[in-house]
Amino acid sequence: MARQDTPLFLHGFDLSGHFVDLRPLGTGVTGLVLSAVDQRTGQRVAIKKLVMRDTVTVKHALREVKITRRLHHENVVRVHEVLAPYGRPLPRDPTQLSALYIVQECMETDLARLLEQGPLPTGHATLLFYQLLRGLKFIHSANVLHRDLKPANIFINTDQLLLKIGDFGLARIVDPHYSHKVKMKLILSKTGRKPELLLNMHGYSDGSFVQLMCIVLSCLTITGDLFCNGAHELEQMQLILDSVPVLREEDRHDLLQVMPSYVSHGWRVKKPFSELLPEVDAQAVDFLERILTFHPMDRLTAEAALSHPFLQQYSCPEDEPTSTHPFRIEDELEDSLITEHKSSHSGTSSRYENSLSTDVCWQHSGGKCRCMPPGHITSDMGDTTEDEEVQRDPRANSTSLLEEAQVDPRKYSHSSSAERFLDNSHSSLDRASGLGFGELDCGRSCDYKVGSPSYLDKIAWREGKPQHYSEPKLILDLSHWKRNTSKQEEKEEEETADLFQEISRWVESTHARLHSPSPSPSFEPRSPTCYTSSPPLPLSPTDQPTPPSPPSSTSSVSQSVNDSSFEPLPVKQKERLFDLDVFISRALKLCRQNKEKGDGKKGKDGGWREETKQPNIHKRVPRLPEHRTPPPQTPNS
Numbered sequence: 001m002a003r004q005d006t007p008l009f010l011h012g013f014d015l016s017g018h019f020v021d022l023r024p025l026g027t028g029v030t031g032l033v034l035s036a037v038d039q040r041t042g043q044r045v046a047i048k049k050l051v052m053r054d055t056v057t058v059k060h061a062l063r064e065v066k067i068t069r070r071l072h073h074e075n076v077v078r079v080h081e082v083l084a085p086y087g088r089p090l091p092r093d094p095t096q097l098s099a100l101y102i103v104q105e106c107m108e109t110d111l112a113r114l115l116e117q118g119p120l121p122t123g124h125a126t127l128l129f130y131q132l133l134r135g136l137k138f139i140h141s142a143n144v145l146h147r148d149l150k151p152a153n154i155f156i157n158t159d160q161l162l163l164k165i166g167d168f169g170l171a172r173i174v175d176p177h178y179s180h181k182v183k184m185k186l187i188l189s190k191t192g193r194k195p196e197l198l199l200n201m202h203g204y205s206d207g208s209f210v211q212l213m214c215i216v217l218s219c220l221t222i223t224g225d226l227f228c229n230g231a232h233e234l235e236q237m238q239l240i241l242d243s244v245p246v247l248r249e250e251d252r253h254d255l256l257q258v259m260p261s262y263v264s265h266g267w268r269v270k271k272p273f274s275e276l277l278p279e280v281d282a283q284a285v286d287f288l289e290r291i292l293t294f295h296p297m298d299r300l301t302a303e304a305a306l307s308h309p310f311l312q313q314y315s316c317p318e319d320e321p322t323s324t325h326p327f328r329i330e331d332e333l334e335d336s337l338i339t340e341h342k343s344s345h346s347g348t349s350s351r352y353e354n355s356l357s358t359d360v361c362w363q364h365s366g367g368k369c370r371c372m373p374p375g376h377i378t379s380d381m382g383d384t385t386e387d388e389e390v391q392r393d394p395r396a397n398s399t400s401l402l403e404e405a406q407v408d409p410r411k412y413s414h415s416s417s418a419e420r421f422l423d424n425s426h427s428s429l430d431r432a433s434g435l436g437f438g439e440l441d442c443g444r445s446c447d448y449k450v451g452s453p454s455y456l457d458k459i460a461w462r463e464g465k466p467q468h469y470s471e472p473k474l475i476l477d478l479s480h481w482k483r484n485t486s487k488q489e490e491k492e493e494e495e496t497a498d499l500f501q502e503i504s505r506w507v508e509s510t511h512a513r514l515h516s517p518s519p520s521p522s523f524e525p526r527s528p529t530c531y532t533s534s535p536p537l538p539l540s541p542t543d544q545p546t547p548p549s550p551p552s553s554t555s556s557v558s559q560s561v562n563d564s565s566f567e568p569l570p571v572k573q574k575e576r577l578f579d580l581d582v583f584i585s586r587a588l589k590l591c592r593q594n595k596e597k598g599d600g601k602k603g604k605d606g607g608w609r610e611e612t613k614q615p616n617i618h619k620r621v622p623r624l625p626e627h628r629t630p631p632p633q634t635p636n637s
């Protein structure tokens with residue numbers, strides 16, 4: 001048998017013979033993740049292969065290893081071991097490896113997949129938020145920012161409704177004792193002050209604001225993804241501004257500079273959360289308002305959020321541990337050595353080897369620990385590609401830095417009090433059951449394992465009271481879907497009509513301009529609101545403008561609107577023209593909708609979707625029928 005055909009080389013994974021029954025779990029940006037049974041323990045594990053191609057991938061892989069090996073918490077996916085190819089232990093100098101294998105606990109599913117079936121019952125959402133915040137409190141106390149918090153990275157075991165945060169591929173160490181200074185104004189001016197940067201410009205926030213919003217809201221309500229529905233960043237920001245008040249003067253100033261036409265008069269929110277989410281209870285709305293503030297410094301920290309009345313039934317500060325071994329500025333600085341070392345493999349070797357092995361006893365092999373020498377501190381900072389993210393040692397001169405985006409100073413208070421939380425004798429899950437988790441009134445199906453009948457016989461959560469939910473949650477969600485769809489279709493028709501009106505106004509203005517005897521010499525300076533676009537002027541008097549055809553494809557629309565020969569128009573014509581951003585957004589949306597209709601599918605918005613992912617151990621959303629009749633309701637629905 002060829003070497004590649006043996007189980008060891010299945011799917012390009014060269015592992016040791018300890019691992020059998022390899023099955024693909026999915027692929028991510030970094031590559032394939034397999035599940036396998038570890039014969040030494042009999043447990044199924046998830047194995048993520050990190051290919052080390054260049055300095056950047058080496059750096060990210062080693063950073064992920066370094067961070068995950070130290071984060072041991074009930075709400076963080078546990079890394080069992082990290083292996084070199086052929087199942088060998090990591091060498092002293094892992095930068096020379098072609099790949100690394102992170103062997104971690106295998107979770108059953110993730111929040112993204114759960115939410116494919118619709119929002120969660122409030123009781124379940126509450127318990128999941130609690131665990132998410134409990135995990136985040138620990139991660140932040142270790143001075144780590146996850147930076148890629150999204151439903152797909154929030155793993156869940158549905159039998160206990162146990163949540164664990166995973167995928168630390170983008171995580172960074174941020175020591176709050178040192179300022180995390182960013183030349184934000186410089187970045188903004190370089191990039192044209194893009195609005196998405198406004199969303200992230202205050203660096204301590206973990207994960208982007210939009211992601212956070214979507215996670216929380218999607219769990220609670222069918223309209224949860226509304227903040228992710230903007231066709232482009234401006235529209236996205238507008239959706240946010242409609243519901244989230246902008247309280248700080250500096251934020252108002254920035255927004256006015258970037259997108260003045262999107263700012264509502266008097267900074268009033270059009271749809272506060274209480275109106276937006278009438279079905280969500282008042283405490284939950286208050287919780288949302290406090291964690292989804294526009295300015296991250298006004299947001300509740302994970303620790304403070306844990307004591308909010310919304311989470312009161314689970315709150316137990318003495319069982320919400322913080323890290324006893326937080327990362328420090330030196331750990332972050334050591335990261336830079338990876339790049340330096342890979343590119344010039346010479347004098348830095350020993351420094352880097354030591355830096356990766358700062359921790360003792362991190363590499364478990366068959367239950368044994370391998371002890372590594374203590375770490376070595378250096379202040380070398382060779383990484384320029386992520387300059388804006390690297391923490392600056394305040395001992396270095398920082399006066400040139402223009403704006404500070406720093407770790408939440410409120411965190412200072414608890415880094416020294418880790419000892420208080422050492423007693424982990426009772427877990428949040430025990431507490432959940434003790435506090436009557438069994439009595440949660442879901443009001444509807446709680447079966448997250450649709451399509452896995454054996455589960456119905458195995459459910460033993462909630463104080464051992466088996467609950468058999470035969471009614472798939474999906475059926476209930478279809479009623480929402482049906483209402484939304486008819487409204488959606490009406491909206492689409494209106495939008496199409498609007499778009500054609502826009503186009504005809506555009507054509508009309510172009511004609512007026514072409515036939516005008518002497519174009520007005522008064523041009524306004526370019527600015528986001530007054531810099532309107534028009535079709536290119538004809539090259540010769542005989543050239544006539546071609547009326548634009550209906551937007552049947554993205555390219556035809558974008559070709560016209562993106563033409564580089566656009567010019568500013570006279571001020572007096574402005575009121576007859578349209579807003580370019582709105583136009584692009586509508587045109588793209590329309591094209592996308594047309595395409596989806598043409599394909600016979602509907603995307604996330606419309607509710608109909610095709611199964612695209614490969615089957616794996618996770619439960620799948622059953623494939624929906626190709627017609628628009630909801631499946632028959634069960635007697636319980």
Ligand SMILES: Nc1ncnc2c1ncn2[C@@H]1O[C@H](COP(=O)(O)OP(=O)(O)OP(=O)(O)O)[C@@H](O)[C@H]1O
Nearest residue numbers: 025026027028029030031033046105106107167169
């Ligand atoms: N511990 C785990 N248990 C179960 N499934 C997992 C585990 N870790 C990853 N997966 C699955 O493997 C797939 C790839 O995950 P991975 O973490 O590699 O993504 P990624 O490369 O970081 O990509 P992205 O940046 O898009 O998150 C996903 O489908 C994920 O659900």
